[in-house]
Amino acid sequence: MSLTSTRETSHAGVASEAAARLMHRCKLLARCTEKPGEILRTFLSPAVDDVHRAIRPWMEAAGMSVAVDRVGNLRGLYPAEGGENTPRLLIGSHLDTVPNAGAYDGVLGVLMGLALVEASGERRYPFAIEVLGFSDEEGTRFGAPFLGSRAVVGELEGGLLECVDAGGVSVAQALRSYAAQRPETVAATLSDKSAAYVEFHIEQGPVLESRNLALGIVEGLAGQSRCSVEFRGQAGHAGTNPMKLRKDALAGAAEWMMGVEAIARRFENGVATVGQIAAEPGGVNVIPGVVRCSLDVRHAEDGVRCAIVRAIFEEAHAVAARRGLQAEVAQYHEHPAVRLDAGLVGLTERAAGQSGYATIRMTSGAGHDAMVIAPRVPSAMVFLRSPGGISHHPDESVAEADVAAAVHMGLIFLDEFTTYARGKD
Numbered sequence: 337m338s339l340t341s342t343r344e345t346s347h348a349g350v351a352s353e354a355a356a357r358l359m360h361r362c363k364l365l366a367r368c369t370e371k372p373g374e375i376l377r378t379f380l381s382p383a384v385d386d387v388h389r390a391i392r393p394w395m396e397a398a399g400m401s402v403a404v405d406r407v408g409n410l411r412g413l414y415p416a417e418g419g420e421n422t423p424r425l426l427i428g429s430h431l432d433t434v435p436n437a438g439a440y441d442g443v444l445g446v447l448m449g450l451a452l453v454e455a456s457g458e459r460r461y462p463f464a465i466e467v468l469g470f471s472d473e474e475g476t477r478f479g480a481p482f483l484g485s486r487a488v489v490g491e492l493e494g495g496l497l498e499c500v501d502a503g504g505v506s507v508a509q510a511l512r513s514y515a516a517q518r519p520e521t522v523a524a525t526l527s528d529k530s531a532a533y534v535e536f537h538i539e540q541g542p543v544l545e546s547r548n549l550a551l552g553i554v555e556g557l558a559g560q561s562r563c564s565v566e567f568r569g570q571a572g573h574a575g576t577n578p579m580k581l582r583k584d585a586l587a588g589a590a591e592w593m594m595g596v597e598a599i600a601r602r603f604e605n606g607v608a609t610v611g612q613i614a615a616e617p618g619g620v621n622v623i624p625g626v627v628r629c630s631l632d633v634r635h636a637e638d639g640v641r642c643a644i645v646r647a648i649f650e651e652a653h654a655v656a657a658r659r660g661l662q663a664e665v666a667q668y669h670e671h672p673a674v675r676l677d678a679g680l681v682g683l684t685e686r687a688a689g690q691s692g693y694a695t696i697r698m699t700s701g702a703g704h705d706a707m708v709i710a711p712r713v714p715s716a717m718v719f720l721r722s723p724g725g726i727s728h729h730p731d732e733s734v735a736e737a738d739v740a741a742a743v744h745m746g747l748i749f750l751d752e753f754t755t756y757a758r759g760k761d
């Protein structure tokens with residue numbers, strides 16, 4: 337049997353054991369929630385502390401040193417064979433969730449990093465491996481996403497720090513009290529030896545399943561805009577106001593939302609979503625006077641995404657003019673589309689091929705921490721098939737065999753990265 341096939345066989349064997357352990361751990365971590373009955377973990381919440389407490393001993397047993405940084409990112413370091421002055425491979429994803437989340441979005445990528453360290457046995461590489469569990473990718477608490485990864489690349493500053501949560505607490509205040517209660521936290525920065533970042537993540541869509549593929553190779557991520565749109569009319573008595581005299585903010589928002597859908601459909605591969613809507617005062621017998629809506633727009637090309645946002649904002653003003661309402665629109669977060677590192681993308685693709693898994697190249701419609709890290713550290717992403725394309729939902733799942741495939745290709749990636757890292761020396 338050739339050396340390579342011996343390697344394949346050993347990796348495949350180790351991978352299925354690692355996959356079973358990872359699946360079990362995802363189920364255990366799903367119990368870490370701030371809302372009984374569903375999975376919800378938000379930025380700097382005790383539920384994320386619970387996840388840290390669960391993962392820490394697993395990392396330490398794998399020979400990793402563990403720390404939490406001042407922004408709540410979990411950091412596990414597996415030292416290199418050559419000591420401190422060696423390149424560092426970052427493997428990570430996020431530990432926070434959307435409301436009523438599934439058990440794999442984000443968590444899987446963090447546990448994949450740990451699984452690859454464990455599956456390597458006692459082996460050391462000529463590069464250190466840092467596993468990062470980012471504290472906030474979804475933006476559930478403050479609306480602005482990627483707070484954990486933006487901190488480590490030095491972008492958590494300015495207006496971001498003034499975003500406030502539902503209780504009126506700002507990001508800056510939350511960070512100050514978090515760090516004050518945790519003197520042991522470390523600086524939220526990246527080592528200057530960081531040579532590459534790899535993120536394993538569920539696809540969260542239907543493409544891999546439709547192609548009957550376990551793994552996908554991500555070569556880029558769509559840009560995203562997060563906006564707020566507010567309609568102001570005239571609140572009033574539901575029984576005494578004739579329809580033709582009303583300035584109903586919610587009826588206006590409803591007409592606008594039909595326009596959002598029609599506009600997004602006009603742009604190929606454009607997506608626009610109104611995920612949140614709040615009507616005030618919210619009485620069943622009161623005509624809504626104020627309605628606040630969220631708006632999430634994505635596209636692989638930034639010019640097209642900006643054109644979609646512009647058209648949707650214009651529609652809000654047009655509907656308001658027709659109905660005697662006021663409309664206020666704002667974009668409070670934007671992240672440009674990102675291309676991942678061609679060399680690393682090729683490396684992940686070859687590793688998948690050598691482990692026997694056919695793949696396709698994909699652009700991610702979902703945002704991921706990789707898009708924040710990529711401009712600073714060469715980055716790659718590997719998608720795992722999402723059964724039913726379901727995600728951001730309790731029915732989100734992943735097949736254990738696909739996790740084994742990811743571990744298998746990940747071990748080959750580590751073997752190949754050894755050469756890549758030596759080239760970086």
Ligand code: HGY
Pocket residue numbers: 473474481701702703704
């Ligand atoms: O919104 C996203 O694309 C990601 O799930 N945070």
Ligand code: MN
Pocket residue numbers: 434441474728
């Ligand atoms: Mn998500």
Ligand code: MN
Pocket residue numbers: 430441442473537703704
């Ligand atoms: Mn995610």
